[in-house]
Structures are given as structure tokens and as C-alpha cells.
Amino acid sequence: MLQIRCKNNNVTKSFPEGTSLLDIYQEFQEEIALPYPVVSAKVNNVSQGLKFRVYQNRDVEFLDAREGSGHRVYVRSLSFLLYKATQDVFPGSKLFIEHSLCRGYYCNFKPAPTTAKTAAAAKGKGTGGISDAYVQAIKQRMQEIVDLDMPFRRTEATTEEAIRVFQERGFQDKVKLLETSGQAYSDYYTLGDTVDYYYGPLVPSAGYLKVWDLEAYADGLLLRVPDWNNPTQVAEKASQPKTFGMFAEKTRWDIIMRLSNAGDVNKAVMRGHASELIQVSEALQEKKIVKIAEDIDQRFHDAENPVRLILITGPSSSGKTTFCKRLSVQLLACGLRPVSFSTDDYFVNRTDTPKLPNGDYDFDNIETVEYKLLEEHLLKLMAGERVEIPEYNFVTGMREWNGKRLKLSGDTVLIIEGIHALNPLLTQKIKDSLKYKIYISALTSISLDDHNWIPTRDNRLLRRIIRDYNKGAFTARQTISQWKNVCMAEDKWIFPHQESADVMFNSALNIEFAVLRTHAELILSQVPKNCPEYAEAHRLLKFIHYFLPVSDKEIPPTSIMREFVGGSSFKY
Numbered sequence: 426m427l428q429i430r431c432k433n434n435n436v437t438k439s440f441p442e443g444t445s446l447l448d449i450y451q452e453f454q455e456e457i458a459l460p461y462p463v464v465s466a467k468v469n470n471v472s473q474g475l476k477f478r479v480y481q482n483r484d485v486e487f488l489d490a491r492e493g494s495g496h497r498v499y500v501r502s503l504s505f506l507l508y509k510a511t512q513d514v515f516p517g518s519k520l521f522i523e524h525s526l527c528r529g530y531y532c533n534f535k536p537a538p539t540t541a542k543t544a545a546a547a548k549g550k551g552t553g554g555i556s557d558a559y560v561q562a563i564k565q566r567m568q569e570i571v572d573l574d575m576p577f578r579r580t581e582a583t584t585e586e587a588i589r590v591f592q593e594r595g596f597q598d599k600v601k602l603l604e605t606s607g608q609a610y611s612d613y614y615t616l617g618d619t620v621d622y623y624y625g626p627l628v629p630s631a632g633y634l635k636v637w638d639l640e641a642y643a644d645g646l647l648l649r650v651p652d653w654n655n656p657t658q659v660a661e662k663a664s665q666p667k668t669f670g671m672f673a674e675k676t677r678w679d680i681i682m683r684l685s686n687a688g689d690v691n692k693a694v695m696r697g698h699a700s701e702l703i704q705v706s707e708a709l710q711e712k713k714i715v716k717i718a719e720d721i722d723q724r725f726h727d728a729e730n731p732v733r734l735i736l737i738t739g740p741s742s743s744g745k746t747t748f749c750k751r752l753s754v755q756l757l758a759c760g761l762r763p764v765s766f767s768t769d770d771y772f773v774n775r776t777d778t779p780k781l782p783n784g785d786y787d788f789d790n791i792e793t794v795e796y797k798l799l800e801e802h803l804l805k806l807m808a809g810e811r812v813e814i815p816e817y818n819f820v821t822g823m824r825e826w827n828g829k830r831l832k833l834s835g836d837t838v839l840i841i842e843g844i845h846a847l848n849p850l851l852t853q854k855i856k857d858s859l860k861y862k863i864y865i866s867a868l869t870s871i872s873l874d875d876h877n878w879i880p881t882r883d884n885r886l887l888r889r890i891i892r893d894y895n896k897g898a899f900t901a902r903q904t905i906s907q908w909k910n911v912c913m914a915e916d917k918w919i920f921p922h923q924e925s926a927d928v929m930f931n932s933a934l935n936i937e938f939a940v941l942r943t944h945a946e947l948i949l950s951q952v953p954k955n956c957p958e959y960a961e962a963h964r965l966l967k968f969i970h971y972f973l974p975v976s977d978k979e980i981p982p983t984s985i986m987r988e989f990v991g992g993s994s995f996k997y
Contacts, residue, residue, distance in 0.1 A: 468483050577631070721838065737843075743932055744865060
């Protein structure tokens with residue numbers, strides 16, 4: 426008999442060896458009374474599916490679709506459900522689940538040639554999209570599979586056998602991924618007669634997938650998923666046309682470089698093309714920065730509404746600081762004189778800082794900044810007046826006036842970089858025509874394979890873990906423990922304003938994960954197995970091992986990557 430401690434209520438019970446998590450949950454269900462259906466569990470802080478069988482004493486924590494691991498299990502299972510339905514309704518079609526969008530997931534859907542012609546005729550235009558009738562057909566099949574409660578079955582096989590299975594079906598994306606993974610054994614899943622690969626567990630059966638929706642979007646599909654806070658309802662759709670455009674632009678860059686997934690990156694590295702990939706990626710980013718600088722220069726010289734204020738924002742670890750410095754260099758090359766303006770100096774005194782429900786200071790709250798005073802100073806500066814600028818003392822937690830004065834010349838543009846830069850409260854009295862708004866993020870377009878996308882937050886979290894560790898600020902465990910609050914602040918203070926940007930900049934490199942792996946492995950391996958943060962460390966380690974490691978020696982000193990891995994020629 427095994428001793429299983431349920432971390433949801435800290436009660437231990439005995440079970441026979443080989444008992445499944447699903448059966449264990451049945452014994453604890455009434456006592457822990459989670460508000461939403463359980464979809465997965467953590468066993469000794471490692472995410473597992475409910476069909477996982479236990480053969481040793483273990484700690485088990487059951488999860489619903491609100492928690493990060495549980496939400497990923499649910500969405501991953503939905504992805505397989507969607508793929509299965511497209512294959513049943515449109516045999517021979519292709520589905521690419523590309524990235525998060527509008528609080529759902531954008532999917533590039535390519536019907537087989539004969540189906541595409543039929544769909545085009547039904548729609549009355551070209552073959553670039555799919556009609557509502559065909560979307561409804563896919564939805565109907567998805568619902569049928571859910572009603573049948575069709576089981577997801579996991580098969581563990583040698584990697585050679587898994588490669589053979591996918592090779593026979595023409596899944597070259599999965600073949601390339603597994604061929605370069607270095608794993609001795611690999612899991613694959615079946616749903617009915619459909620086979621697929623997923624790098625994490627799924628729910629036991631399709632009957633668990635009660636909450637979802639599907640609709641046409643652009644030239645593809647939008648898979649709607651449960652709300653993080655209330656998984657009994659579909660997340661409210663957000664309008665993100667500019668974000669979609671930024672992803673589309675990055676995808677075009679990947680096509681230029683003949684990359685779409687981890688297997689492509691690994692094959693290129695094995696052929697000795699890592700240096701070339703880095704050089705082209707950096708060149709494409711610099712080209713974009715030059716274009717932004719030239720656009721600002723043109724609008725600066727608009728006689729009627731000259732741009733005087735550049736606002737730059739983005740979520741944590743997007744590379745805002747290095748982007749700001751590189752943009753400043755290009756603005757100087759255009760004949761402008763950029764002056765950076767720190768919102769940090771306008772922090773309210775520490776005693777006036779808002780607090781979170783747990784009593785900690787809420788440093789991400791807009792009320793942390795005395796934005797009315799900041800706006801007053803911006804208006805005076807743009808009117809040609811001399812202004813005394815405060816300086817914030819982070820040791821005492823007080824704003825100080827030390828006689829620092831600033832006056833702008835005729836060729837000067839102000840740059841404000843920070844999480845609240847696009848918040849209308851910060852500059853509501855300044856005409857929009859005088860502002861140039863930039864949103865920056867690391868939007869990963871490289872996928873593991875056609876159905877396993879890489880969350881953009883994983884990219885930024887790895888960056889932050891490495892930077893915090895290199896600076897001696899936080900261990901990986903500490904950074905991971907803070908990440909949930911960071912994401913909540915982004916959802917509240919940054920993402921609602923991103924679509925107001927004049928331009929969006931993607932700071933992700935398509936070979937980035939191969940470089941990050943060389944730094945992150947040792948750091949993540951130091952997270953103790955007996956702490957809650959180990960679950961995320963284990964997941965990230967498993968994920969980055971899909972990429973062959975690449976040294977950062979070819980990364981230029983002015984690269985945005987240098988902000989995180991070190992070696993930048995910029996001073997921070």
C-alpha cells in the first residue's frame with residue numbers, strides 16, 4: 426500500500442500500487458471540493474495527466490483549469506480535439522496552431538485542394554479562407570467527439586518507433602522534432618484513429634472539454650478557450666488586429682529564413698548555419714528599428730502636428746531598455762536629439778504606494794506614479810519651458826528635489842519607457858498627434874511542431890530568469906514565484922493598451938531558445954524538487970531541451986538578447 430498525501434487538504438490516505446490519479450481523486454473529491462472540474466494534477470511538483478499511475482509514496486495536488494498547468498492541459502487537449510475534427514471533416518487538410526490571440530489561439534487552416542475549391546465556391550471568393558458553413562461542420566464534429574467522451578490514449582515508445590509512426594503519416598514537423606530531440610523514448614497520443622504528438626499531458630477523455638468555441642478569423646480559425654479566472658465560461662474575446670499583424674510579419678520573416686518549427690532550427694544548427702540565422706535575425710530587427718526612426722523623423726517635421734513625445738511600453742523582459750537605446754542611436758542618425766525621461770522619478774513616496782490584498786506593495790499600479798505631475802512637466806517641456814525634475818531615492822522611498830533642471834532644444838524628442846507609457850492617464854492632456862506610441866514584446870512564431878506552439882510568456886520568463894540570476898538579484902526559484910503577479914499586472918496595466926500603439930516591434934529571435942538553453946539549464950536545475958516552483962522549472966527544462974544548444978558568442982553586443990545573457994555594449 427502507498428501513502429498519498431493530497432496537498433489540497435494536507436490529508437494522507439493509503440492506496441494500492443498502480444492506482445491512477447483519477448481513482449485517487451475520487452477518494453479525496455468530497456473533502457477538497459474544488460470549485461471547478463479537476464483536469465490534471467502535480468505529482469511531487471511535476472505535472473501529470475489523471476491517467477498517470479502511482480507506484481511510490483507521493484505528494485499529489487489536483488488542479489482545475491484556472492491554474493497554469495491545468496489550463497495548459499485543457500488547451501492542449503482542445504487542440505487535439507480540433508485537429509481530430511478537421512481530419513474527420515476535411516481528410517488531408519492541414520492545421521497549424523500558431524499562437525495566442527484575442528484570448529484564444531489562432532490556427533492557420535489549409536483544406537486539401539479539392540476541399541479548398543468547394544469551400545471557395547461556398548464562400549464566393551478565393552481559397553484563402555473557410556466559410557462559416559465549414560466552421561460549423563468542424564464545430565459539430567468536435568461536439569460529437571465530446572458527447573462520445575472519446576478517450577485520449579497515451580503510448581510510450583522508443584523515439585525510433587515514434588518517428589516511424591509519424592513518418593508513415595507524413596508528419597515531417599514531428600519527425601524533425603523527434604529526430605533532433607536526443608530522447609530515447611517519446612510519448613504520442615491517439616484520439617480515435619487520429620495520432621498526434623504533445624509535449625505535455627492531456628485530459629483523460631474528450632468529455633472533459635465542455636467549454637470552448639470556434640470561429641473564422643482572418644484567413645484561418647480562432648479556437649476560443651476557457652477564461653483563466655472562471656473556466657466554466659469562454660474567455661471574453663479581445664480585438665487584436667495589430668497584434669495579429671505583428672505575428673504575421675514575424676511569420677513572413679521565418680518564411681524568408683525557411684524556419685517554422687524547432688526541427689527546422691535544429692536542422693539548420695546541425696548544418697552549421699547558426700551564425701547566419703543570428704546575423705539575419707539581427708539585421709531584420711535593425712531594419713525595423715531604422716524604419717521606425719525614419720517614421721518618427723518624418724512626423725517630427727510635420728509642420729501642423731510635429732511628434733515630440735515617444736512612448737514605449739511592453740511586458741516584462743521584452744527588451745524595452747535595449748530597444749530604447751538602439752532607437753535613440755537611429756534617431757541621432759536622423760538628426761534628432763532623443764532625451765529619455767524616467768517615470769521612476771515620479772513614484773509616489775513609499776508610504777503612499779498602493780498595496781495588494783496580501784499587504785505587499787503594488788509597484789505595478791498606475792497610482793504608484795504621480796502621473797498628473799509628470800504630465801504637467803511634459804507639457805511645460807514641450808512648450809519650451811525649463812522644468813525642475815525630481816529624483817526618486819529608492820533607499821529612503823522618497824521623492825527628492827535636488828535642483829535637476831531640464832529644457833529641450835528645437836531638435837529634441839522626449840522618450841518615455843515604462844509599463845504605463847501607453848496608459849491614457851499618463852498623457853491625457855497631450856494631443857495624440859504629438860505622441861508616437863510603440864509596443865514591444867517577444868512574440869514567438871517558431872513552434873515545436875504544427876500543433877505545439879510556444880507561449881510568448883515562456884520566452885520572456887526564460888529571459889527574466891537568466892537576467893535576474895546573472896545580476897545576482899534573484900534565484901530562478903524566486904523569479905518563478907513572482908511570475909504570477911507579474912503576469913496579473915501585465916493583464917491589468919499593459920495589454921489593454923497595446924492596440925493603441927502606432928507601431929509594434931517583435932524582439933524575439935528565431936534561434937533564441939537555442940541560445941537561452943545554454944544559460945538556463947544550469948540555473949533551472951538549481952530549483953529544489955521539494956518546492957512548488959520546481960513544477961515550472963521542470964516544464965521549462967523539458968521544453969528547452971527540444972532545441973539544440975547554441976553559444977551566444979555570435980550575438981552582437983548591441984543585440985536585445987544581450988540585455989538578458991550579458992555582454993551588452995550599452996550601459997543600463
